[in-house]
Amino acid sequence: MIAEYNSIELFAGAGGLALGLEMAGFTTMALVEKDEYCCQTLRVNKKKYFPIAKIFETPIEDITPEEVLKKLKLSKEDIVLIAGGPPCQGFSIAKTSKGGRHLDDPRNNMFFQFAKFLEYIKPRSFLMENVPGITNMEKGFVLRRVLETFEGLGYKLRWKILNSADYGVPQLRRRFFIIGYSDNGPITFPQPTHSPYKTNLLGLPPYRTxxxxxxxxxxxxxxxxxxxxxxxxxxxxxxxxxxxxxxxxxxxxxxxxxxxxxxxxxxxxxxxxxxxxxxxxxxxxxxxxxxxxxxxxxxxxxxxxxxxxxxxxxxxNAVPVLLAKALGETIITRLRGRIVEVGSEIRSGSGKAT
Ligand SMILES: C[S@@+](CC[C@H](N)C(=O)[O-])C[C@H]1O[C@@H](n2cnc3c(N)ncnc32)[C@H](O)[C@@H]1O
Incomplete structure (x- = not known):
């Protein structure tokens, strides 16, 4: 049976991001990860947490999106979300002879491997995670190239740095996310569910300890x-x-x-x-x-x-599960055609790289 909100997870690691997205209502169809121990972790938890997923234990550069879909017996239209956190060490910038700069050989660059899947499958949405430092790598050049690449594939997008504690995770972990959609609707990030203050105007519970x-x-x-x-x-x-x-x-x-x-x-x-x-x-x-x-x-x-x-x-290395769940809920609500929360951009650094 083909579920309605199928996703593919790239650079799956132990599955923190994929698990949160599953909890939000996505069905993980594929988990692509090269490390054998991460794959052991994914396999041992599969029955309970990723029941439908096929685990592809392979370097992503050795598999094409076409092969993944073929093994899943799915067509491009069956996938609505591609998610993942390409390792940022892959971003290496080289100077050109004319004084400009370019990202090194795309085949070695994990970001371009992520883009390769987007380009072929063209899902309605994508979610990319990274470290907050990506915003000032090479004075913003890296982020600009990342955003331009996604825009070049036809996506409308926003980025934002979120604090995991705002979503019920007992940790002050900040992470960078890009959400992209293939259509022109609103792009929002999840509203905090927890507050740093015991007493707060929204009546939110305080950060978990x-x-x-x-x-x-x-x-x-x-x-x-x-x-x-x-x-x-x-x-x-x-x-x-x-x-x-x-x-x-x-x-x-x-x-x-x-x-x-x-x-x-x-x-x-x-x-x-x-x-x-x-x-x-x-x-x-x-x-x-x-x-x-x-x-x-x-x-x-x-x-x-x-x-x-x-x-x-x-x-x-994982994305906190509850943070991933909050992001997943926002995306799936939007895909279902509902307008999401108002005012989520108040603390946002979102938009284009400057
Ligand atoms: C930051 S971790 C991902 C964490 C994951 N998103 C989570 O929430 O648990 C990045 C993962 O990418 C994997 N990876 C790195 N290079 C890869 C490649 N070429 N092909 C497939 N996986 C790769 C690493 O083994 C690592 O597990």
């Missing part, structure tokens, strides 16, 4: 293996007061606030508020708003220079 989130966890949940540290490291961690940082990169929050950003290095840079240790994969996944029974596979930990996606990295 680390303490509230951890109160839901039990030791028998998956991925709760305690991180092991040397005695020397435990002593170093003990010296970091809750609410402070060590050498500007290792952070320890208090329980009554949302967490600072969970990074790909969260096994090293995140310290438990009340115990002298790092977080478990489960704890950090909960701060990324993954459901508590979502399982992470692959090596738990590895050195930061390795290329593969170990569990802590899978968690740190």
């Amino acid at each position: 680390i303490g509230e989130t951890f109160a839901e966890l039990t030791p028998d949940m998956p991925n709760q293996e305690m991180p092991r540290h040397t005695e020397a490291k435990i002593k170093r961690l003990a010296k970091i007061k809750p609410g402070s940082a060590w050498q500007s990169w290792r952070f320890r929050d208090t329980l009554d606030v949302p967490s600072r950003t969970i990074t790909g290095h969260c096994r090293d840079d995140w310290v438990h508020p009340t115990e002298d240790r790092g977080g478990t994969v489960r704890e950090l996944a909960a701060l990324q708003s993954f459901p508590h029974d979502f399982i992470f596979k692959g090596p738990i930990m590895a050195m930061n220079f390795v290329k593969f996606q170990f569990q802590y990295r899978q968690v740190g």
Whole structure:
């Protein structure tokens, strides 16, 4: 059976973005991801969380959108959304002989791989995620090229940096998003559902905290293996007061606030508020708003220079599930032909790159 709001997820990672979009009402038909451990994670959670999806374990440059559709037995019109976060290290800018600049070889550039799928399938909508720093990479040149490329494919778009805590994620993680549609209707971003202030005019609940989130966890949940540290490291961690940082990169929050950003290095840079240790994969996944029974596979930990996606990295690289869900709800409401919320652009930095 072909569902109505089918999506394709590129650079799927552990599936944070795809899961939020599923929760919003999209049906993930394909998850494209090259890392074997991310794919193990996607497979073990597939039955419950991505029941229809086919997992394509392949570098995206080795597969065409045509092949994906053929394997799915779908036509272009069956897909209404393409989503994904192309890794931004792919953006390499070269100077031309005439003094201008261009993005390096498109085949090596993951952004162009994303564009390749859009160009062929031409879904009614797309969602692209990235780090906030993309807005000033190469003095805005990268973002301009990205926006121009999408516009050249016929999309109307807006971009915005969102704070995950505004959507019920217990984390102050800011992420950049572009939403694009193939038609001329309104383009809005989701309204915050939570507020930094306990008392606020809209009557929103306050930001979720680390303490509230951890109160839901039990030791028998998956991925709760305690991180092991040397005695020397435990002593170093003990010296970091809750609410402070060590050498500007290792952070320890208090329980009554949302967490600072969970990074790909969260096994090293995140310290438990009340115990002298790092977080478990489960704890950090909960701060990324993954459901508590979502399982992470692959090596738990590895050195930061390795290329593969170990569990802590899978968690740190993900789009928080509830943030993805809020974005998905806005997009699906719009695709269903309803006008979405008013006033969502108040804090927006959206529009064209300057
Ligand atoms: C930032 S993570 C994606 C996180 C994901 N959106 C989530 O919410 O969980 C980027 C992913 O792109 C994958 N990736 C990088 N280069 C790729 C390529 N050439 N083909 C397919 N996947 C690739 C990486 O393995 C990584 O898992």
